[in-house]
Amino acid sequence: MGFCTILCFWASKNQEFRWPIAGRKAAPGFKVAILGAAGGIGQPLAMLMKMNPLVSVLHLYDVVNAPGVTADISHMDTGAVVRGFLGQPQLESALTGMDLVIIPAGVPRKPGMTRDDLFNINAGIVKTLCEGIAKCCPNAVVNLISNPVNSTVPIAAEVFKKAGTYDPKKLLGVTMLDVVRANTFVAEVLGLDPREVNVPVVGGHAGVTILPLLSQVKPACSFTPEETEYLTKRIQDGGTEVVQAKAGAGSATLSMAYAAVKFADACLRGLRGDAGIVECAFVASQVTELPFFASKVRLGRVGAEEVYQLGPLNEYERVGLEKAKKELEASIQKGVSFIRK
Ligand SMILES: NC(=O)c1ccc[n+]([C@@H]2O[C@H](COP(=O)([O-])OP(=O)(O)OC[C@H]3O[C@@H](n4cnc5c(N)ncnc54)[C@H](O)[C@@H]3O)[C@@H](O)[C@H]2O)c1
Numbered sequence: 001m002g003f004c005t006i007l008c009f010w011a012s013k014n015q016e017f018r019w020p021i022a023g024r025k026a027a028p029g030f031k032v033a034i035l036g037a038a039g040g041i042g043q044p045l046a047m048l049m050k051m052n053p054l055v056s057v058l059h060l061y062d063v064v065n066a067p068g069v070t071a072d073i074s075h076m077d078t079g080a081v082v083r084g085f086l087g088q089p090q091l092e093s094a095l096t097g098m099d100l101v102i103i104p105a106g107v108p109r110k111p112g113m114t115r116d117d118l119f120n121i122n123a124g125i126v127k128t129l130c131e132g133i134a135k136c137c138p139n140a141v142v143n144l145i146s147n148p149v150n151s152t153v154p155i156a157a158e159v160f161k162k163a164g165t166y167d168p169k170k171l172l173g174v175t176m177l178d179v180v181r182a183n184t185f186v187a188e189v190l191g192l193d194p195r196e197v198n199v200p201v202v203g204g205h206a207g208v209t210i211l212p213l214l215s216q217v218k219p220a221c222s223f224t225p226e227e228t229e230y231l232t233k234r235i236q237d238g239g240t241e242v243v244q245a246k247a248g249a250g251s252a253t254l255s256m257a258y259a260a261v262k263f264a265d266a267c268l269r270g271l272r273g274d275a276g277i278v279e280c281a282f283v284a285s286q287v288t289e290l291p292f293f294a295s296k297v298r299l300g301r302v303g304a305e306e307v308y309q310l311g312p313l314n315e316y317e318r319v320g321l322e323k324a325k326k327e328l329e330a331s332i333q334k335g336v337s338f339i340r341k
């Protein structure tokens with residue numbers, strides 16, 4: 001039996017387990033927890049958050065392999081103090097005192113599945129984790145990655161409402177990967193560096209609910225109807241493109257970790273009080289008649305401080321919006337009913 005096996009066995013029996021066992025005092029900064037930290041997204045996300053100078057404490061929670069990932073990440077010579085938490089008995093310790101909780105816990109798609117096919121497993125996981133957040137860090141900003149985001153965000157909201165801790169500004173469904181993909185694919189068509197391109201992506205995070213607003217791309221540009229059709233479809237199917245290429249080994253993990261860190265960093269800069277931090281996210285919204293919708297939001301000291309309207313849409317986008325709302329409504333309702341049943 002190797003040292004790690006003994007450690008994992010001991011950790012699973014010992015609710016007070018921490019890694020490292022003796023740690024140094026944390027420098028000023030934000031305390032961030034990753035739930036699902038040993039997964040395909042969780043591991044590179046943990047690595048990138050350990051490199052973020054705004055993070056002083058990084059808690060890595062998972063139901064498997066948290067000690068191994070924590071030992072590994074803790075050897076990086078960056079500022080954040082890293083602690084690992086393994087299994088449900090350690091969830092409360094993982095969450096207590098956190099400013100930001102990032103959730104990539106849950107199962108990913110295999111070829112042929114929709115994100116909604118993940119609902120039966122991931123809904124329960126998100127519910128349990130959010131109950132922990134409501135109890136241990138009710139003021140934390142939550143970045144929810146677990147699919148189907150269109151339903152897991154409403155689930156989280158209902159859990160927080162039930163616990164009496166719901167603050168719509170603090171619950172953000174992560175749709176940053178859609179923006180990252182849109183920037184990349186649009187830049188390819190325009191022959192630009194993707195860092196020069198910004199594409200707002202609104203609606204939700206599944207199929208036709210992913211609605212890129214190509215009429216609002218910066219820098220200002222125009223597309224032929226064929227380019228619009230190609231880009232919209234490619235952005236909507238970006239996740240499926242990766243699922244198919246991975247052929248059963250999961251869905252996007254590395255680009256998602258990159259996108260999650262880009263979004264988490266924006267949230268932390270907002271919490272710090274930086275002005276003008278605007279990103280797209282799936283949030284409680286009055287932009288349409290639906291209770292949740294992804295659009296640009298201004299991130300500030302208390303989370304999503306302002307939710308922006310969609311701006312002028314062209315006819316192609318107006319048609320897309322109607323399709324998106326129809327599917328979104330059902331997904332939101334499914335999430336709400338899971339808790340209210
Ligand atoms: N929002 C997005 O844009 C986006 C992008 C990519 C993937 N995702 C979703 O993110 C989720 C994770 O994807 P992945 O590729 O990292 O999957 P993965 O299977 O590689 O990792 C998931 C991790 O979650 C852990 N986990 C399971 N149940 C848990 C629980 N109750 N508490 C804590 N951790 C738990 C697993 O042990 C595993 O380590 C999936 O639902 C996937 O669909 C979302």
Ligand SMILES: O=C(O)C[C@H](O)C(=O)O
Nearest residue numbers: 109147238239240251252
């Ligand atoms: O496509 C998936 O299932 C994962 C994720 O939602 C993605 O967009 O890559």
